[in-house]
Amino acid sequence: xxxxxxxxxxxxxxxxxxxxxxxxxxxxxxxxxxxxxxxxxxxxxxxxxxxxxxxxxxxxxxxxxxxxxxxxxxxxxxxxxxxxxxxxxxxxxxxxxxxxxxxxxxxxxxxxxxxxxxxxxxxxxxxxxxxxxxxxxxxxxxxxxxxxxxxxxxxxxxxxxxxxxxxxxxxxxxxxxxxxxxxxxxxxxxxxxxxxxxxxxxxxxxxxxxxxxxxxxxxxxxxxxxxxxxxxxxxxxxxxxxxxxxxxxxxxxxxxxxxxxxxxxxxxxxxxxxxxxxxxxxxxxxxxxxxxxxxxxxxxxxxxxxxxxxxxxxxxxxxxxxxxxxxxxxxxxxxxxxxxxxxxxxxxxxxxxxxxxxxxxxxxxxxxxxxxxxxxxxxxxxxxxxxxxxx
DNA sequence: TCTGGGGTCCTAGGACCC
DNA sequence: TCTGGGGTCCTAGGACCC
Numbered sequence: 001x002x003x004x005x006x007x008x009x010x011x012x013x014x015x016x017x018x019x020x021x022x023x024x025x026x027x028x029x030x031x032x033x034x035x036x037x038x039x040x041x042x043x044x045x046x047x048x049x050x051x052x053x054x055x056x057x058x059x060x061x062x063x064x065x066x067x068x069x070x071x072x073x074x075x076x077x078x079x080x081x082x083x084x085x086x087x088x089x090x091x092x093x094x095x096x097x098x099x100x101x102x103x104x105x106x107x108x109x110x111x112x113x114x115x116x117x118x119x120x121x122x123x124x125x126x127x128x129x130x131x132x133x134x135x136x137x138x139x140x141x142x143x144x145x146x147x148x149x150x151x152x153x154x155x156x157x158x159x160x161x162x163x164x165x166x167x168x169x170x171x172x173x174x175x176x177x178x179x180x181x182x183x184x185x186x187x188x189x190x191x192x193x194x195x196x197x198x199x200x201x202x203x204x205x206x207x208x209x210x211x212x213x214x215x216x217x218x219x220x221x222x223x224x225x226x227x228x229x230x231x232x233x234x235x236x237x238x239x240x241x242x243x244x245x246x247x248x249x250x251x252x253x254x255x256x257x258x259x260x261x262x263x264x265x266x267x268x269x270x271x272x273x274x275x276x277x278x279x280x281x282x283x284x285x286x287x288x289x290x291x292x293x294x295x296x297x298x299x300x301x302x303x304x305x306x307x308x309x310x311x312x313x314x315x316x317x318x319x320x321x322x323x324x325x326x327x328x329x330x331x332x333x334x335x336x337x338x339x340x341x342x343x344x345x346x347x348x349x350x351x352x353x354x355x356x357x358x359x360x361x362x363x364x365x366x367x368x369x370x371x372x373x374x375x376x377x378x379x380x381x382x383x384x385x386x387x388x389x390x391x
Numbered sequence: 392t393c394t395g396g397g398g399t400c401c402t403a404g405g406a407c408c409c
Numbered sequence: 410t411c412t413g414g415g416g417t418c419c420t421a422g423g424a425c426c427c
Contacts, residue, residue, distance in 0.1 A: 045395080066395050068427095081427090086392045100395095127398085127427045207418095214426045275396060285394080313420085325394070329419055364398085 014142045014194075016135040017263060019169045019177035020154060023186035023368065025129035026069035028164050029108050030098050041074035041095035042065050045085050048099045059093035061085045064277055068100050072186065082343075108162050115161035116154055116317035124263045130181075132174050134263040142172065144191045149191040175259035176201070178210045197257050202229030209254050216243070216251075231255035268371070272305050272313070275296045275365025281323040291361065295352075296345060298366045306368060312337035313368030316344055318351035322362035330354050337372050344368065354383035 004093060022028070026044040034055075043058060046065030058117050065085045069157055077092035084098065109128045117123055122134035133154070147170040158166050167179030173193045179201065179294045180190040192200055206228050207217040225231050231239075232255035240248030251257070276298065282291050305310065314337045321327045330351035339346060 062392090063392090064395080066393095068395080078393095084393050084395095087394085090392090129427075215424060244402085270399070271397095273397065277395060283405080300423070317420095327422085330420060333419065363395090 013136075014138075014145060014172050015140045016139040016148075017137055017174055017177045017336055018120075018133040018151060018154070019171075019174065019181040020131050020133060020158070021167050021169075021181045021185075022112065022118070022129040022158075023167060024069055024071055024107055025108075025164070026100060027074075028099075029104055030101075031071070032108075033104070034098075035289060037096055039073065040070045040071070041092055042079060043074050043079060043085070043088060043092075043095050044069045044098050044100050046099050055096045055098070057093065058085065058089040058095040058097045061089055061097055061222055063279065070095075074085060082104065108164065111382050112152075112158045112166070115157040119153055120150070122263055122265055124265060125267075127153060132171060132177065132390070135170065137213075142193075145192065148189060148193050150319070151191070155187070173257070173259040174261050174263070175210065175254055176178045179208060179254065180385045182208070194257060198353050199259060202227060202255075203230060204228050206231050206255070210252065212251070216247075219243070245378045253289050258310065258366075261334075269311070270308070271317075271367055271369035271370070272302060272309070272311065273317075273365060273367035274302045274305070275319060277321075277363045278361070281360035282361050283360050291364065293356070294349070294364055295366070298364065299345040300341040302366050302368060303339060303344055306339045310373060311368075311371045312339040312374050314338075314370035314372070315368070316347035316351065317367035317369065318348045318355070319362055319363070319365035319367065320352075320355055322359040323362050324359060325362070328355055331369075333370065337370070337374075339374070 025287045029044050030042065037055070045067040046061060046063060063085065067079060067081050067083045067085060067088055069081055070079050074092055074095050077095065077348060079088040079091050079095070085114045088095070112132060113123065113125070116131060116133060118136055120135060121131045122136070124132040126132060135147065135150055136247055138150055151168040154168060155166060158164065164188040166168055167181050167185045167188045169179065169183070169190045169192065171177040171180055176192050179190045183200075205217070205226060206212050206220050207214075209228065212220070219242070220226070220231065225234060231251060234252065235251055236252040236389060239251050242248065243251060276294060278294070284291070315331055315333045316338075317329055319327065319333045321330045332351050333348045334347060338347070344366065
């Protein structure tokens with residue numbers, strides 16, 4: 001029996017969680033390199049182009065790329081990330097188009113995260129340009145004044161380290177922190193407490209909640225729910241009937257600003273993958289050699305990724321997207337984990353045999369999951385009893 | 392002229408075992 | 410002959426996020 005202690009009887013302390021989001025990150029890194037473009041509509045996207053004398057205009061782009069990031073000046077034309085570049089060119093033909101340089105973005109990503117960790121070490125990585133930070137130790141009583149001071153300190157540290165601006169939201173949990181880091185962009189600080197929910201959060205569209213995407217938002221709207229407040233007022237059982245047991249209850253709790261997820265400071269990847277969209281749709285037979293070369297290259301890249309990160313994988317997956325945008329996947333689980341390009345290629349080839357190829361192919365991808373570290377138990381001799389049975 | 396590339400998580404059905 | 414239920418692993422697809 002454990003002795004009864006204060007931890008068992010006291011209510012949990014309110015948490016203080018920050019979400020820090022870099023402002024128009026990729027585009028802002030490009031502006032560090034090309035300060036003469038400051039104030040202009042600039043979009044980042046597409047494949048590496050040949051460097052020319054002048055900056056290419058969006059109107060001159062030909063291809064299948066999408067916008068990765070747009071400056072706020074470009075967004076004023078109605079373009080946004082994820083939009084096809086050809087479509088964006090209609091809205092903002094004179095915008096400058098720069099191809100993405102992930103090497104540079106990763107460099108600035110490391111810089112800003114290191115700067116934050118100097119101040120607050122409990123950091124959860126959420127991709128290249130955003131993080132959650134547990135301010136618990138720095139702000140034990142969750143005071144709004146202290147939160148604002150820490151947020152200012154974080155912003156200043158990030159700017160000193162990178163020359164870039166970021167926006168910060170501070171709230172009692174990750175869901176609300178994420179929501180409010182977006183409320184005053186760029187370079188904003190937004191502090192939200194549970195008491196602010198009705199006035200500051202409930203009027204917002206439900207779509208702003210991280211986890212409500214285009215499909216769920218459209219379905220909610222069909223059902224007469226647009227704002228977060230309307231979602232909070234909905235009957236949980238009714239939501240479950242329309243969205244499923246788990247997602248229905250999650251929707252309701254999210255609208256009430258209820259989120260207990262911890263800040264996760266370390267995690268292991270579950271899968272690694274490589275994929276490519278061809279510049280033109282390839283015919284399974286007529287373009288066989290081109291397809292085959294791409295396939296091999298993807299497997300080699302993936303094997304290199306695995307080796308660099310120190311993983312093997314037991315399940316190999318193949319992904320195809322046809323010219324009509326239909327996507328199919330096939331998985332193949334091996335008896336032993338593998339990491340070599342030829343082994344991956346062989347297993348993915350088995351997957352490919354199970355897909356009827358009746359249309360041109362737009363995209364080809366290879367994935368490795370069920371990851372383990374090579375020294376886990378791969379090299380260990382088989383269990384003697386088992387070995388005896390099979391010899 | 393639509394729609395990138397890298398991920399995570401969830402669901403649902405079937406196989407197989409106890 | 411059929412009936413029961415739980416647990417795990419595998420597979421395929423889809424929503425969502427950065």
